[in-house]
Amino acid sequence: xxxxxxxxxxxxxxxxxxxxxxxxxxxxxxxxLIESDCAGIGTCAKCKVxxxxxxxxxxxxxxxxxxxxELDKGVRLSCQAQIAGNSLCVIPPESQPMAGQxxxxxxxxxxxxxxxxxxxxxxxxxxxxxxxxxxxxxxLNLLGQKGHLIRNxxxxxxxxLPELRHGDENAFTAVIDQEELLAIESGDTSDxxxxxxxxxxxxxxAAKLLNLNTDEVLAVISAANPQSAxxxxxxxxxxxxxxxxxxxxxLNRLIIKLINGLLTxxxxxxxxxxxxxxxxxxxxxxxxxxxxLNIDPRNLxxxxxxxxxxxxxxxxxxxxxxEINPTAAVYNLANLxxxxxxxxxxxxxxxxxxxKDEMQLAVDLGTNGEIVLGNKHRLLCCSSPAGPAWEGxxxxxxxxxxxxxxxxxxxxxxxxxxxxxxxxDPLGICGSGLIDLIxxxxxxxxxxxxxxxxxxxxxxxxxxxxxxxxxxxxxxxxNDIAVTRIDENRSITLTQNDVREVQLAKSAIAAGIQILMQxxxxxxxxxxxxxxxxxxxxxxxxxxxxxLGIIPGISPEKIVFIGNAALTGAxxxxxxxxxxxxxxxxxxxxxYIEIADRPEFQDNFVEGLNFAN
Amino acid sequence: xxxxxxxxxxxxxxxxxxxxxxxxxxxxxxxxxxxILDGGLIPxxxxxxxxxxxxxxxxxxxxxxxxxxxxxxxxxxxxLEESDVKPLAKVVxxxxxxDIHDIGKNLVGIMLRGSGFEVIDAGVDVSPAKFVELAxxxxxxxVGLSALLxxxxxxxxxxxxxxxxxxxxxxxxxxxxxxxxxxxYAKTIxxxxxxxxxxxxxxxxxxxxxx
Numbered sequence: 001x002x003x004x005x006x007x008x009x010x011x012x013x014x015x016x017x018x019x020x021x022x023x024x025x026x027x028x029x030x031x032x033l034i035e036s037d038c039a040g041i042g043t044c045a046k047c048k049v050x051x052x053x054x055x056x057x058x059x060x061x062x063x064x065x066x067x068x069x070e071l072d073k074g075v076r077l078s079c080q081a082q083i084a085g086n087s088l089c090v091i092p093p094e095s096q097p098m099a100g101q102x103x104x105x106x107x108x109x110x111x112x113x114x115x116x117x118x119x120x121x122x123x124x125x126x127x128x129x130x131x132x133x134x135x136x137x138x139x140l141n142l143l144g145q146k147g148h149l150i151r152n153x154x155x156x157x158x159x160x161l162p163e164l165r166h167g168d169e170n171a172f173t174a175v176i177d178q179e180e181l182l183a184i185e186s187g188d189t190s191d192x193x194x195x196x197x198x199x200x201x202x203x204x205x206a207a208k209l210l211n212l213n214t215d216e217v218l219a220v221i222s223a224a225n226p227q228s229a230x231x232x233x234x235x236x237x238x239x240x241x242x243x244x245x246x247x248x249x250x251l252n253r254l255i256i257k258l259i260n261g262l263l264t265x266x267x268x269x270x271x272x273x274x275x276x277x278x279x280x281x282x283x284x285x286x287x288x289x290x291x292x293l294n295i296d297p298r299n300l301x302x303x304x305x306x307x308x309x310x311x312x313x314x315x316x317x318x319x320x321x322x323e324i325n326p327t328a329a330v331y332n333l334a335n336l337x338x339x340x341x342x343x344x345x346x347x348x349x350x351x352x353x354x355x356k357d358e359m360q361l362a363v364d365l366g367t368n369g370e371i372v373l374g375n376k377h378r379l380l381c382c383s384s385p386a387g388p389a390w391e392g393x394x395x396x397x398x399x400x401x402x403x404x405x406x407x408x409x410x411x412x413x414x415x416x417x418x419x420x421x422x423x424x425d426p427l428g429i430c431g432s433g434l435i436d437l438i439x440x441x442x443x444x445x446x447x448x449x450x451x452x453x454x455x456x457x458x459x460x461x462x463x464x465x466x467x468x469x470x471x472x473x474x475x476x477x478x479n480d481i482a483v484t485r486i487d488e489n490r491s492i493t494l495t496q497n498d499v500r501e502v503q504l505a506k507s508a509i510a511a512g513i514q515i516l517m518q519x520x521x522x523x524x525x526x527x528x529x530x531x532x533x534x535x536x537x538x539x540x541x542x543x544x545x546x547x548l549g550i551i552p553g554i555s556p557e558k559i560v561f562i563g564n565a566a567l568t569g570a571x572x573x574x575x576x577x578x579x580x581x582x583x584x585x586x587x588x589x590x591x592y593i594e595i596a597d598r599p600e601f602q603d604n605f606v607e608g609l610n611f612a613n
Numbered sequence: 614x615x616x617x618x619x620x621x622x623x624x625x626x627x628x629x630x631x632x633x634x635x636x637x638x639x640x641x642x643x644x645x646x647x648x649i650l651d652g653g654l655i656p657x658x659x660x661x662x663x664x665x666x667x668x669x670x671x672x673x674x675x676x677x678x679x680x681x682x683x684x685x686x687x688x689x690x691x692x693l694e695e696s697d698v699k700p701l702a703k704v705v706x707x708x709x710x711x712d713i714h715d716i717g718k719n720l721v722g723i724m725l726r727g728s729g730f731e732v733i734d735a736g737v738d739v740s741p742a743k744f745v746e747l748a749x750x751x752x753x754x755x756v757g758l759s760a761l762l763x764x765x766x767x768x769x770x771x772x773x774x775x776x777x778x779x780x781x782x783x784x785x786x787x788x789x790x791x792x793x794x795x796x797x798y799a800k801t802i803x804x805x806x807x808x809x810x811x812x813x814x815x816x817x818x819x820x821x822x823x824x
Contacts, residue, residue, distance in 0.1 A: 043795060061797065231763075239763040301764035302711040385714075451671055476667035496668040503671065596713055605716070609673050 004054060004083050008032050009090045023049060023078040023089055028229055034078050035095045035228075044232070044394075047078040048095050054087030094427065111576040113215045117182075117279040117329065119190040120146060120174045126165070135161055139184060143174055153181035154316075154327060160184070175278050177314070177329040182278055194218075194277045196266065196324070197570035198259060199343060200284030200292055201225065202234055202367055203391050203400055205258055206567045209266040210574060212279075218270035221262050224400070226254045227291070232391075233367045234287035234339075238301040241291075252294045256321045259292075263323060277324035280317065281331045283570040285341035285368065289332060293320065305338040312342075312584060331580070333573060334587035339383035344370045346569025347533050347562075348590075349583045354379055358528040359520070361513065363551070364566075365390045365431065365534035369509040372590070373516040373527075379586070380519055382593045384512035389505040390431040390534065397483070397492045399428035406433035406483070406492070411440055414466045418484055426484055426492055432540035437494055438502055439544035441467065441481060442611050449610050451503045453479040453496050503609045506550040511604035513551060515595045524553030533565040549612040617653035624657035624685065625664075627677025633684040646692035650729065654685050658727030662812030665720075672716065675811070679723040686726070700731035702822040705748045706757035707735030709768035714761035717791060720811035721757060728815045741768070741775030748776075748785050754822050755786045757814065758804075763793040770802040786821035790814055 003016040006026055013030045024034050024047055035046045042061040052074040058066070059080045066075055078095075122142045124135065136158050140150055164172065164186040173190050175183040193212040199205065206222035230240040230251060241247040267274050282292065286307050290297035293315070299306045311334040318326035333342035333349075344364060353360045355376050364370040369386040372379065392398030392405070399405050404427035408419035418433075420426050429437065441447040446459055446467040456468035456479075474480035478496040485491045517524070530551055532540070542556035551559070562568075572579035595601045620639070623631040639649045661678045664670035670678075704725055708718050715737045722732045733751050735743060748756050756776075758769045769789050776782040789799050790808035799807035805821055808814030 042797065043793070061795075235762050235764055242764065298764075301762065450674060452669060474668075476669075478668045500668055500671055602716060606673055606676060609671060 005086045006054070006083060007088050009088065011091070017083050019084055020082050023051065023055065023076070023081045023083065024229070026083060027078065027089075027091070032091070034091060042077065042080055045077060046095065048075050048092065049078045049081070050074050050090040050092065051076055051081060051087055054083065054085035056082040056084050111572060111578045113212070113575055114577050115193075115195065115212045115279070115575055116331075116577050116580060117175070117177045117193065117195060117212060117574075118148070119193050120148060120176060121188050121190045122172045122174055123170050124172050125170045135165075139172065139174060140181075143176070143181070148174075148176055149179055150176065150181045151179040156327075157181060157184055175327075177279060180314075180329065182327045182329060183325070192272070192276050194272060195279035195281070195574045196263065196277055197281050197567060197574045198262075198283070199346070199564060199567040199570055200255060200259075200282065200288040201343070201566070202237075202285060202288060203228060203232070205255070205262065206564060207259070207262045207266060208567060208571055209270055209272075209277075210571065212575065215575065218272075219266045221265050221269075223258060223262060224402075225288075226258050227251050229254075234285060234297075235301055237287060237291070238297055241296065242298050242301075248291065248294065248296055251291050253321075255288070255292050260321075260323045274323055275325045278328045279331070279574060280322060280324060280328060281333065281570045281574040283333045283342045283346035283566050283573075285343055285366075286335045286338060287341075289335065289342055293332065300338055307335055307338050310335050310587065312587070331573065333570065333583055336381055336587060336590050337383070337592035339368045340370050340381045340592060343566035343569075344372065344381065345583050345587055346567075346573065347531075347565040348372060348586050349569040349572050349579050350562075350565055351531055354582070354586050354589065356528075359522050359526050360529045360531070361527050361551070361554075362531040362533065363509065363513070365509065365532060365550075367391060369505075369512060371509070371512045371516060373513070373520060373522070374590075378520065379590045380516050380593050381590050382512050382516055382595045384508045384595060386505040386508045389434070389501045392428065392430050392434075394501050395429065395434060395498045396495050397428045398434065398498070399430055401430040401432070404428070405430035406437075409433055409436040409440060409483070411444070411466060416440075416470065416483070426486060428492065429483070429494070431534070434494075434498075434502060435540060435544045435548055435550070437481070437483065438499060439541070439547050441470075442547055446471065446481075447499060447611070451499050451609070451611060453481060453499065455479055502548070503611075506548055507605050507608035509550055510552050510608040511601050512595055514604045514608070515598060515601060516593060518600070519593060524551075527554060528558065530554055530559045531562050531565070532559060533562045547612050549608060549610070552608065552612075617649075617656070620649075620653040620685075621657035621660065624654060624678055624681045625660055627674065627681045629681045629684045632681045633688060636685040636688050640688070640692075646689040646696065647698050649685070650689055650693070654682055654689075655727065655729055658682060658724065659815075661727070662724055662815060666810060666812040672720065675720060675723065679727070682723070682727050701729040702754040702818070703731045703733065703751055704755040704757055704818060705733045705735055705744065705751060705753040706759065707739035707744060707747075708737040708759045708761070709765055709772060710738055710740050711768055712760050712762055712765035713737045715759075717761060717811070718757075718759040721759065721790065721808065721814045724811045724815045725757075725818060728819070730818060741772040744772050745775050745779050745781060749779075749781060753785055755788060755818050757808075757818070758787065758789045760789075760791040760794060766791075766793060766798065769794075769804070773803055788814065788817050788821060 007014040015030045017026045045065040062077050062080050171188045173185040195210050195212050198207045205225050208220045209218045231237045287297045295308050311332050313332050315330050317324050317328040333345045335342050362372045369384040372381045392400050403422040404424040405421045406418050406426050406429045407421050410417050456471040470481050472480050472482045481494040483492045542559035546556045620635045665675050708715050725732050735747050760766050786805040788806040789804045796807045806817045808817045
């Protein structure tokens with residue numbers, strides 16, 4: 001069998017592979033991720049690599065998607081190019097998924113610290129000869145006296161008990177979570193109680209380590225979801241599972257591996273041991289959660305779109321392969337509906353939509369836009385297929401909200417000022433930068449109400465001088481917008497088709513909101529607050545949301561951006577029994593509205609495609 | 614009165630009332646329905662298709678143009694039938710089983726109608742058996758399958774297989790389209806063609822029926 005060596009740079013990793021394996025698959029085998037939005041079906045052209053020798057000749061797909069000068073220089077799509085001999089492959093920075101900016105700001109639940117997870121110090125003297133109590137029952141009895149009723153425990157705790165008594169030591173620490181006894185530790189360990197909150201997003205996974213005695217955040221981290229190598233959106237991931245034997249196991253392993261990697265960083269940062277973590281709370285969209293718990297999510301992708309379970313569910317860390325204390329409780333927040341996951345349950349936990357008389361709106365701008373509207377009497381949710389534009393996919397120069405992404409754009413004194421994440425040289429445009437840019441050009445009339453980018457000569461008045469230098473000729477007679485130059489040959493542009501993608505995304509959200517408003521018979525003016533969550537950038541402006549018509553008929557001062565509120569919600573549930581109970585109440589109370597099969601959805605969608613002015 | 618440019622402009626800019634009015638005027642002046650169709654409405658929709666493909670026009674403009682087109686077609690249709698003018702071909706279109714998205718499919722329908730095809734719209738979530746039934750009873754020349762989700766794409770293959778097993782595969786040309794669909798996928802499942810977008814689907818349908 002002919003085996004060929006391939007070496008990846010800048011990773012300096014090599015491996016031997018059979019002829020015919022794609023570069024992308026070979027990289028993944030070696031633990032190297034290459035950017036991809038389309039799960040390797042050859043439509044996104046984001047997985048560009050540089051490789052000259054030892055690979056198959058360019059496929060038709062590559063000839064269609066790559067420019068002649070790229071092909072001449074050895075640029076290839078890693079999902080298409082197959083190994084044919086020994087080769088050296090360079091993965092350019094733009095094709096390497098990077099750890100995301102830490103999207104951790106958001107509303108903080110102001111509940112007092114009162115976690116479900118507790119440590120209870122017990123004094124358990126050795127039994128005297130002839131005494132009727134046994135050690136373990138003595139522990140249960142003592143816990144009962146302190147008001148902790150135990151209904152569940154793993155029998156392994158009993159097996160471990162004899163080894164725990166050292167000499168005359170009578171002090172033991174019981175670790176309990178709700179009504180379950182998780183562990184008994186020798187001596188007084190009540191001064192260390194740690195927990196971790198995790199939010200599994202389709203593109204970004206974030207985690208936070210808390211000291212649950214002192215209510216301190218010890219460390220925070222986020223990274224790109226490595227499942228992205230098998231598709232940018234949840235539907236592509238399901239497709240991967242359906243089409244590849246062992247696909248579920250593979251995606252499950254990727255996410256568990258990543259969570260363990262994040263945990264390692266967190267505990268090293270905080271200087272504690274993993275075994276001291278007894279609780280982990282997990283939020284995520286329905287598909288991500290199914291995969292993390294090793295449940296086949298395929299039913300979620302076909303009408304009538306049925307999730308396998310709603311939850312909440314508590315599982316042992318060891319049963320999931322999560323490397324904290326093996327007996328630790330992993331609490332999975334409840335899902336609300338097929339495409340309205342426990343991430344939204346978490347978001348609602350830190351808001352008060354379910355408590356007030358007034359109408360409030362919460363929107364998570366992701367690939368699936370999730371929308372909640374209501375008050376304490378009635379709470380409705382729906383999911384709208386916005387597409388990945390908010391997260392930068394399918395936009396020519398789009399990227400996630402990571403280092404180098406343009407997150408803010410504003411004309412000041414006749415000049416387009418850009419701000420990038422981390423203050424770095426611009427690499428592309430993330431969601432907030434995208435709506436900011438379009439907002440500026442729409443307000444100036446350089447993009448008309450139908451979304452058409454006008455010719456420089458069509459611009460009128462003041463805007464002409466300021467904006468015309470940014471208007472350039474695009475393909476097929478349309479106009480594009482030149483945002484900024486990145487080197488001699490290349491400029492970051494916003495093309496006519498990019499504007500069209502944003503129109504599709506924003507109209508899907510607007511149409512979903514309209515249906516919930518109709519259902520509750522609420523006018524935009526009656527909505528007192530609008531909360532916008534999501535990884536699409538934390539620096540968006542309310543005015544853009546209004547001018548683009550993302551949320552129809554609302555005034556900008558009502559709009560509050562709450563960042564990654566899903567992680568904040570998972571954290572609230574970790575910190576507080578009250579928040580956990582609130583999350584469970586919301587999951588029971590909320591009603592799901594299926595909008596895709598409503599005729600008015602398509603009407604609203606088409607009407608909402610234009611910009612507000 | 615031979616100049617159709619004003620009528621074309623009214624279709625392109627979506628002026629429904631003007632299209633109806635101008636169409637009637639052409640009929641009054643002695644033009645046949647076929648002449649007005651070929652000289653005014655069809656070229657206008659071809660321009661709409663080009664503008665859409667380039668990104669200059671978007672879905673709302675296309676739907677407005679379609680409404681205007683229909684205002685003209687409604688007047689011409691009975692006359693075309695009377696004078697026994699045949700459509701370019703008959704096309705059954707629908708969104709495949711498990712998928713309920715239909716905006717893309719509707720745009721394809723608009724462009725086909727505006728290019729002289731007779732279109733039978735099967736709707737959404739259409740089973741393979743339903744496609745076969747409709748194609749069979751209408752005597753369709755072309756069947757167009759749409760899917761918006763990568764997960765419902767396999768239903769396209771199921772539909773083609775159904776035509777095969779009913780012994781009707783050779784009677785129809787099958788074209789497929791939708792956001793996640795690719796040329797390669799069309800080849801893999803044995804479709805006769807792949808349409809990149811609504812405008813592109815017209816050229817494809819024409820080539821499939823040898824027009």
